Amino acid sequence: MPRISSHFRALGFHKTSETTNDPPSPRAWKRLKADIKLNMADTTGIDLRNVRTKEAMERGIEWTGLRGLAGVKLAGSYGAKAVLDQLLEFRGNGKPIANLSDLELVQVYKNVKRNASILSAIEQTHGNPSELYDVATYVANKLTTEMHRRGMRAEEIKPKPFDRASSNNSGIVEALDRLLPENAEAGRSPLEAALAKAWEMPIKTGDNPHTRKANVASPRSFIGLLEEHRAVFASPRFWSHDLAKDNFEALGFALSIAHLRALSAHIKTGSEITPWHLDSLAHSLKTRDGGWDDAFGKKIMEVDVSEEPPKPLLALTKIVADYYLEQRDRDEPGEIFNFQGKTALINLFGEANLAQSHRNLSEAFANNDPDKAISHLGTAFSDYANSTDFMKGTFIDPLEAMPHTTRPMRPKRTSVGRRASRFGPRPGTSRTKSGSAIASAAVSVSMCAASEISARLCAHQPPTASASVSASWASSTGWRG
Numbered sequence: 001m002p003r004i005s006s007h008f009r010a011l012g013f014h015k016t017s018e019t020t021n022d023p024p025s026p027r028a029w030k031r032l033k034a035d036i037k038l039n040m041a042d043t044t045g046i047d048l049r050n051v052r053t054k055e056a057m058e059r060g061i062e063w064t065g066l067r068g069l070a071g072v073k074l075a076g077s078y079g080a081k082a083v084l085d086q087l088l089e090f091r092g093n094g095k096p097i098a099n100l101s102d103l104e105l106v107q108v109y110k111n112v113k114r115n116a117s118i119l120s121a122i123e124q125t126h127g128n129p130s131e132l133y134d135v136a137t138y139v140a141n142k143l144t145t146e147m148h149r150r151g152m153r154a155e156e157i158k159p160k161p162f163d164r165a166s167s168n169n170s171g172i173v174e175a176l177d178r179l180l181p182e183n184a185e186a187g188r189s190p191l192e193a194a195l196a197k198a199w200e201m202p203i204k205t206g207d208n209p210h211t212r213k214a215n216v217a218s219p220r221s222f223i224g225l226l227e228e229h230r231a232v233f234a235s236p237r238f239w240s241h242d243l244a245k246d247n248f249e250a251l252g253f254a255l256s257i258a259h260l261r262a263l264s265a266h267i268k269t270g271s272e273i274t275p276w277h278l279d280s281l282a283h284s285l286k287t288r289d290g291g292w293d294d295a296f297g298k299k300i301m302e303v304d305v306s307e308e309p310p311k312p313l314l315a316l317t318k319i320v321a322d323y324y325l326e327q328r329d330r331d332e333p334g335e336i337f338n339f340q341g342k343t344a345l346i347n348l349f350g351e352a353n354l355a356q357s358h359r360n361l362s363e364a365f366a367n368n369d370p371d372k373a374i375s376h377l378g379t380a381f382s383d384y385a386n387s388t389d390f391m392k393g394t395f396i397d398p399l400e401a402m403p404h405t406t407r408p409m410r411p412k413r414t415s416v417g418r419r420a421s422r423f424g425p426r427p428g429t430s431r432t433k434s435g436s437a438i439a440s441a442a443v444s445v446s447m448c449a450a451s452e453i454s455a456r457l458c459a460h461q462p463p464t465a466s467a468s469v470s471a472s473w474a475s476s477t478g479w480r481g
Contacts, residue, residue, distance in 0.1 A: 212393030252286030
């Protein structure tokens, strides 16, 4: 007798017809089951995507992360939306893809590959690089890699076309719009926003604010810039630039601190550390070629995130501190050694500074205080940057060399706090001719403003908006910059 799935149990089917000597083919049976489930779900108003979550709560079954994509074929706009929902859950509390059974792995892989248009939808709305796009591509690559590791045939999951103007995709477009950060600017990609903020960075007195040779006055504000735009500064495109490679110690150290700070904030919301978080942090342990250190990266990937907080975050912070601040033998070409033959990636220029930094970190680790330890890492970066010529061009040149894309215009919020539709008036409403004219004029003005910004950036001129990097986290931890 064919097995009854959790979806059928939720719809009230507890048994099937008696088996016969001439059963239907497996393909016909699967299509019949899918048709019945979708039609019954539409009639009864049951959301099949939540069935396994409820069943997990009742029976103790683990369905978090990507397991919600196993067990049923997903296609069309419904399938793409289901994949997006599971990607968001994976970002918050996802378990390792290696934990999937063989059957689950195949089903999840096929559903993600079948609905790979969601990758294009995310890129069109959030940009590439962006955090959500990084999560989606991480999942797609890891699924393919895990399939190959288990000896299963699998092709690379590549983005499929996505039409934002299609009414069938309006639900996905609106869902992605709601996920945009509140400070996301209309018509400006994350890269363009990061570049504009980079030009606004405060500089030391006497330096020309219009030159790339201006020294950064507040390393704390640079950490804030990286924390706000981590995906941009972690992008392989950024690290392919020679200036980024030449300054991998400072830029990599700041990027690691930004990751740790963001991870601390993520944990405080009640969310868990996921494999994607570990992979992203591991890639911030930079090397001279713009890559990442395999040995220390492996240590990060091996941290047991199931332990009670704050142990996992403390362990991750300790690995970052060891990588950048511990003195050890180095054999890289062109490396400058001290008289002992050892050096640290971040040279604090003086035994007193180095000893004080280690004492501060040891005290924070002994007190199980990861936020304090992260704050001390920030202080070490500030000391290093203030004692060197840490110029704007160090990070502005790599940003400008990256391919620029323009994000679609972000819709305005309505009076009830929801964003207005991109596709005209809602059913049952009307829009006057004058309203359409006003909207068209507003779009024209915005496009002109966007053109002016692009012209300034191309001419290497900083925007005129004032700097607005938040220092609330630093003030709460006592970090000096």
